[in-house]
Amino acid sequence: MAQRVPFHLFDVSVRERIELSPSMLRFVFAGPSLAQARSFGPDQRIKIFFPNAAGELSVPRGEDWYARYRDQHEAQRAPMRTYTIRALRPGATELDVDFAAHGDSGPASSWALRARPGDRVLLLAPHASQDDSGGVEWRPPADVREVLLIADETALPAVAGILESLAAQPRPPKVRAYIEVPLRADVVDLVGPGDMRIHWLPRAERRDEPPADYGTRLVEAIRAAQLTPAQADEGGEALAEVDVDREILWEQAAATASGFYAWIAGEAGAVMAIRRHLVGERGFAKSAISFMGYWRKGRVLD
Numbered sequence: 001m002a003q004r005v006p007f008h009l010f011d012v013s014v015r016e017r018i019e020l021s022p023s024m025l026r027f028v029f030a031g032p033s034l035a036q037a038r039s040f041g042p043d044q045r046i047k048i049f050f051p052n053a054a055g056e057l058s059v060p061r062g063e064d065w066y067a068r069y070r071d072q073h074e075a076q077r078a079p080m081r082t083y084t085i086r087a088l089r090p091g092a093t094e095l096d097v098d099f100a101a102h103g104d105s106g107p108a109s110s111w112a113l114r115a116r117p118g119d120r121v122l123l124l125a126p127h128a129s130q131d132d133s134g135g136v137e138w139r140p141p142a143d144v145r146e147v148l149l150i151a152d153e154t155a156l157p158a159v160a161g162i163l164e165s166l167a168a169q170p171r172p173p174k175v176r177a178y179i180e181v182p183l184r185a186d187v188v189d190l191v192g193p194g195d196m197r198i199h200w201l202p203r204a205e206r207r208d209e210p211p212a213d214y215g216t217r218l219v220e221a222i223r224a225a226q227l228t229p230a231q232a233d234e235g236g237e238a239l240a241e242v243d244v245d246r247e248i249l250w251e252q253a254a255a256t257a258s259g260f261y262a263w264i265a266g267e268a269g270a271v272m273a274i275r276r277h278l279v280g281e282r283g284f285a286k287s288a289i290s291f292m293g294y295w296r297k298g299r300v301l302d
């Protein structure tokens with residue numbers, strides 16, 4: 001995650017804005033350069049640059065762009081945030097990104113709540129001329145038979161893509177997914193493999209009801225889940241704590257994992273609690289699980 005991959009800047013504008021559910025907005029971005037964009041997996045991450053408070057959108061170009069970007073005065077700098085390619089159609093020069101709208105507390109969500117067709121952003125994404133340039137963590141072992149997916153709404157776009165990719169396999173694994181969303185009305189139909197069970201976990205039934213804290217429904221559900229013994233290893237593993245208020249929680253499953261594979265992403269405090277429970281208390285092999293803090297409550301990550 002910390003590694004800065006040599007992505008390419010794509011100048012795009014909103015072609016369409018689609019309300020998927022009360023909290024999820026899809027933006028179909030379009031621009032001729034997207035003919036050269038590429039995605040290497042269903043959780044391909046990209047960076048999106050939004051206009052600054054003055055409505056200007058300019059990002060330094062060239063090899064040392066990041067150092068020069070960081071040197072810019074904060075008011076001038078275009079805010080940058082991390083998102084997932086939900087779909088890429090290079091032929092139609094279109095790329096979809098699904099945004100979890102969480103109000104006006106951050107530039108990305110605030111932009112999404114107001115953006116309309118024609119509005120510009122810049123995408124930092126892989127270029128078709130590159131070999132696998134990183135930014136994909138969904139790397140299940142070839143012989144995977146059981147998949148566990150745990151996500152909140154920020155990782156729902158990746159999970160939706162992962163399930164679609166599994167549905168397209170000739171012998172897909174069994175999948176269990178736990179997905180926390182803001183509201184009951186955010187529960188959507190997902191395309192997936194035959195042996196798939198999704199546990200939807202709304203933080204509130206309705207908007208006028210006080211919501212559960214971020215991540216608590218997920219953590220409770222995993223604690224209560226009957227996860228089959230095939231998924232557990234011998235004994236609890238000694239775990240180094242990650243301070244999610246200072247560091248980024250980003251741990252990859254080992255390439256040697258086999259049979260069982262888990263992909264877990266969402267609010268970093270919740271992912272950390274699930275890591276502690278699955279590995280420390282239930283004895284799951286850490287090497288079979290990817291843990292990703294997609295955002296941290298009260299903290300700005302770009």
Ligand SMILES: Cc1cc2nc3c(=O)[nH]c(=O)nc-3n(C[C@H](O)[C@H](O)[C@H](O)COP(=O)(O)OP(=O)(O)OC[C@H]3O[C@@H](n4cnc5c(N)ncnc54)[C@H](O)[C@@H]3O)c2cc1C
Nearest residue numbers: 045083084099100102106107108109154294296297298299
């Ligand atoms: C690899 C990766 C892929 C991601 N893909 C997606 C994606 O496809 N769709 C998506 O919606 N998000 C995705 N995210 C999460 C997204 O980057 C963060 O939610 C980001 O902080 C949003 O930026 P912002 O400008 O709205 O808020 P920020 O300026 O970053 O934060 C402002 C405040 O809002 C809080 N906050 C941030 N996100 C949320 C939230 N979702 N709910 C409630 N409070 C929040 C922060 O804790 C902070 O207090 C991804 C993150 C990573 C690391």
